[in-house]
Amino acid sequence: MSAFDYVESGEVDGRRCGRLHLGSSLTVAEAAELRLALMAALEDCAVLTLDAAEVGEVDVAGLQGLCAVHRTGVARGRQVLVTGLDVGPWPEILRLAGLRRHEACPLSNDRKNCLWL
Numbered sequence: 059m060s061a062f063d064y065v066e067s068g069e070v071d072g073r074r075c076g077r078l079h080l081g082s083s084l085t086v087a088e089a090a091e092l093r094l095a096l097m098a099a100l101e102d103c104a105v106l107t108l109d110a111a112e113v114g115e116v117d118v119a120g121l122q123g124l125c126a127v128h129r130t131g132v133a134r135g136r137q138v139l140v141t142g143l144d145v146g147p148w149p150e151i152l153r154l155a156g157l158r159r160h161e162a163c164p165l166s167n168d169r170k171n172c173l174w175l
Contacts, residue, residue, distance in 0.1 A: 061081035061082070061083070061088060061091065062078055062079065062080060062081055062091065062092065062095035062096075063078070063079040063081075064076060064077070064078045064079075064095065064098070064099045064102070065077050065079075066102070066103070067107070070105060073103075073104035073105050074102070074103045074104050074105070075103055075104070075105040075106075075107070076099055076102055076103035076105070076106055076107070077106075077107045077108075077109055078095060078096065078099040078106065078107070078108050078109065079109045079112070080092075080108055080109060080110050080112070080113050081112065081113065082112055082113060082114050082115065083113065083114065083115040083116075083120075084110075084113055084115070084116045084117070084119070084120025084121075084123065084124075085115055085116065085117045085119060085120055086117060086119040088119075088120070089119040089120070089123060092119075092120065092123045093123055093126070096108075096123060096124075096126070096127040097127065097130070100127055100130060100131055100134070100136060100138070103136070104135075104136050104137065105136070105137045105139070106127075106131065106136065106137070106138050106139070107139045107140070107141060108124065108127075108138065108139065108140045108141070109140075109141050109142055110140055110141065110142035110143055110146075110148065111141060111142030111145055111146070112142070112146075113142070113146060113147070113148070114146055114147060115147070116147060116148075116151050118155075121151075121155060121157070124140065
């Protein structure tokens with residue numbers, strides 16, 4: 059059984075939407091499974107929401123996986139959003155990693171479409 063649960067969540071403006079629940083841990087131990095789950099979910103929809111609210115443990119492999127799916131989504135013309143970054147370990151992790159931003163990274167296709175804004 060996967061730690062990452064994907065559900066379709068309908069359509070918005072004719073674009074297929076989905077939500078991927080990220081489970082409780084995004085560490086190197088889950089990196090391979092995380093990558094597969096992220097890419098499969100991104101393949102299935104145009105707007106992907108990643109639900110990070112239940113994540114309690116994150117390392118650089120988890121952060122890299124989230125950045126990678128965002129970059130892939132941008133390259134494919136898809137939108138990747140993250141919810142739950144204001145709870146649990148996220149505020150401190152994002153601060154320590156220097157990922158809290160006031161504008162999108164240069165790789166973003168939309169100055170407001172950034173995981174860390």
